[in-house]
Amino acid sequence: MPNYNPHIDKVLQMLRDMYPGVKPSLNFSNPYEILVATILSAQSTDKQVNKVTPAVFRDFPTVYDMANTTPEILYPYVKSCGFKSKANNLVMAARKIVEQFGGEVPRTHEELMTLSGVGLKTADVVLSHAFGVPAIAVDTHVFRVSNRLKIADANTVEKTREQLMENIPMEEWSSMHLKIIHHGRELCKARNPLCSSCALQDICPHYFKNKGEN
Template sequence: MALLSKRDTAQVMEKLESRYPDAKCALNFSNPFELLIATMLSAQCTDVRVNMVTERLFQKYRGPADFAAATPEQVQEDIREVGLFRSKAQNIVATCRLLLERYDGEVPADREKLVELPGVGRKTANVVLSNAFGIPALAVDTHVLRVSNRIGLANSDSPDETERQICRRVPKSQWSQAHHWLIHHGRQICSARKPKCEACPIQEHCRYFHKTFAKSMKTKESTGG
């Protein structure tokens, strides 16, 4: 599939920005550490549920030292509402102990250091860098992966390769916001099962729309509809 030209990409970004001017991180946090933990909890869980859990969690565990002093079993009981709570509890405790051991309890503003922490992959690292530190980064979650590949911003099943392809087409100054625009578009318009193509503000640029529309027209012509 041919990818969008840089001109079309710029128009897509402009229209998404116009449609979602207030798009921002949906996870509640007050510092880089809270965002790190919230993002770790968000895998296979809605942001709404994560926010419900962290509202209580961060009152009990004020920082890395509190988590590090707990056992994974203790943390499990406080995050049972999220998916994969057992493995997440183990990773959170291990990560907090490493933060204390290596970085005096501070979250490093460095991707390579972040991904060395248990349970922290490139997506989580990019979320933290972008939203907590203001460092340009584009995190690819399921929404960004789906929407960008449908539109024609990327052509890959790999989140890492999708990130690279998007970043080659979108200016660095827009990486962080592009992440939020694509997520909002995926949630509101470009859903996984039944995308609302007729209401899409970027349909004229979208490879998926043109492919689906062309197929629909051919079907109507063949049936005399």
């Protein structure tokens, strides 16, 4: 049972009202594809990832195809999403899934985090999107928005994640994570949050602290 806090309760209710039915922005149709897309999304944008994944999924449609290729062959496909290490991580992760997990994307944090390129955030996204496991992946948007709105009050990703898990009902972890990301992309932007267009303005501690600047 989450800790009851009237401010947090109000913010969560408003986010529910503002963003009903928000869906993941990465395109995928199975656990292998969301794993690939999420590894590619590190330090890139979901929009950019969605541009490259159709060709990746066409030419490497299964984890076995990915395991059988090489980072050198894969790299031109994913180059626009950043570092060469991502091609390496994708191939190494696929090989481990084939060799140690029977070709199935694992379903626990512990196992997922043994794969190349998979940290806590990626594991949370895969578990949540692929398997419906309640999880709150704290990316840059979730970290910023949660702390601005004071539904978390922490200076690290780990503490923010812990507090959000305490403050949000478990059955809403995954959906609220999507709503918070959406709010961060649409309105609560990193540099110039669009506070004058934001329905949360009246209860936003960050707005009151910086009144007049946004």
